[in-house]
Structure formats: structure tokens, C-alpha cells
Amino acid sequence: MTSGNLQRVASQAWELFSMFRSGRIDGSRFAQNLNLLRDNVSKISAADLNIDTKNLPNYAPWAAPSGYMDICEDSFMTMGVFTLRKTGMNIPLHDHPGMHGILKVVYGQVRIRSYSYAERIGQPGQTPPAVPQFAGLASQPSAESLTPTRLASDSVHNSESGAILLTPEIGNIHAIEAVDGPAAFLDVLSPPYDPPERDCQYYHELPVNGDAAANQKDQITWLLRIPQPKEFHCELEDYPGPDIQIGST
Ligand SMILES: [Fe+2]
DSSP states (O other): OOHHHHHHHHHHHHHHHGGGGTSOOOHHHHHHHHHHHHHHHTTOOHHHHTOOGGGGGGTSGGGOSEEEEEEEEOSSOEEEEEEEOSTTOEEEEEOOTTOEEEEEEEESEEEEEEEEEOSOTTOTTSOOOOOOOBTTOSSOOOGGGEEEEEEEEEEEEETTSOOEEEOSSSSOEEEEEEOSSOEEEEEEEESOOBTTTBOOOEEEEEOBSSOHHHHHHHTOEEEEEEOOOTTOOEEEEOOOSOOOOOSOO
């Protein structure tokens, strides 16, 4: 076990994200340090987390599709490990409102499909995209339940892949699915979810009526806000790795 790597990442993340307490952020310095943090998260392995990868299919209690191991959390950041027990199990399309995140696959392979916000409906100074007619719906959804997005990426990642970054605008909404047996990934988020003000919302991609080529040209994917899908739940698992300290000393 190489606990130093994980502690280094946690300390670096806390130093970076606790900058928000001052309310004065140097944007370019923040971006530079965020990239440095991503580089270090890229080096984290299952061994750093002391995860018994052979036992992953049995990790999540009560056969939940997904498990979560809490490593550390305070008001600035949270760090934990998600597990997916077998192929096809997934964390459905969800958002991270106003949050930054870094995700690193440490075991298995996952497909990550992520979307960035397009122009928000009614945002001042922007012409909102016209809401199209959607296919296969009994009634057309309200504009408030829709989020226009653009696909940011859709690719398969494994433990050899670098960490993936999401920001409040870019790649903020994503779905994660195990594609070749069980999988596990480290998640660093800032700030943590804090319902009801900063809650996780789930989405469904809406197919648009009509000409596929025209839709592609438009390049907007409309996401419909939905309740948490019934088939998805996540259960807490014991974190077997080294104790991690965050906060000022
Ligand atoms: Fe996520």
C-alpha cells in the first residue's frame, strides 16, 4: 500500500478547493493547479486505495448496482470510491451543480458519456435554442424540465487512462457504466453535494422527432430531468484504504 500518493492528492485537492473560502479566485492559477491535481489523481491505483479487486463483485452490500466508499469529506471537498459490480451496471445520467470533479478509473473498464451545458433557456443575452418536438412522448415536457446540452465525450476508460475532469460547465452531466466486468473509480468532488441547495439530479436523453441529419447538425442533446431511476441505488461500503486527513493543520 502506498498511502503517500492518496494523502498527497487529498492535501493538494484541499489546498486548491479551499481557495473558495476567500471568495477571491485567481482563475488562471486555479486552472493551472486543477490540471496539476488531475495529473496526480491520474497516478492513483487500486493499490493506493487498498481495494481487493478480486472481491469487487461482492463489495456492494445487498447486491446494489453501485457501492460507495467514503474516504474523506468536509465543506470544501469530498473524496470516495464508487464500485460497479458487473458489466452493464451503471450510474445513470446525473449532474454536479456548480461543482468541479476529477474521476480516475482504478479497476476494470467503464464507458463514460458526458455532456456540457449548451445555452440555457432564458439566460440573459443568449438566444435559447428552439425546443423541438420529441419522439415517443405522450406529451411534450415543459421548458423548465429540459436542459439543452452538447456531447462532451463518449469513451471507454480503464486503469491505464488518465483522470477525467469535469467543471461547472464542461462535462458536468455524465453516465458511467461498467463494460467489461466489475469496475471501480476514485471520485474527487468540490464542493460536495449539499441537498437541497446542491442536490444531484438525474436526466434522460430525449430523441428528437424528424430528420436525424438535421438533429446532428444542431448538435444539441435535450436532457429531461427525471426522478432517480428505480433500478439505480448506491450503498455505502467499508473503505479499506489508508486514513486520509484534510483541512488546515
Ligand atoms: Fe458523477
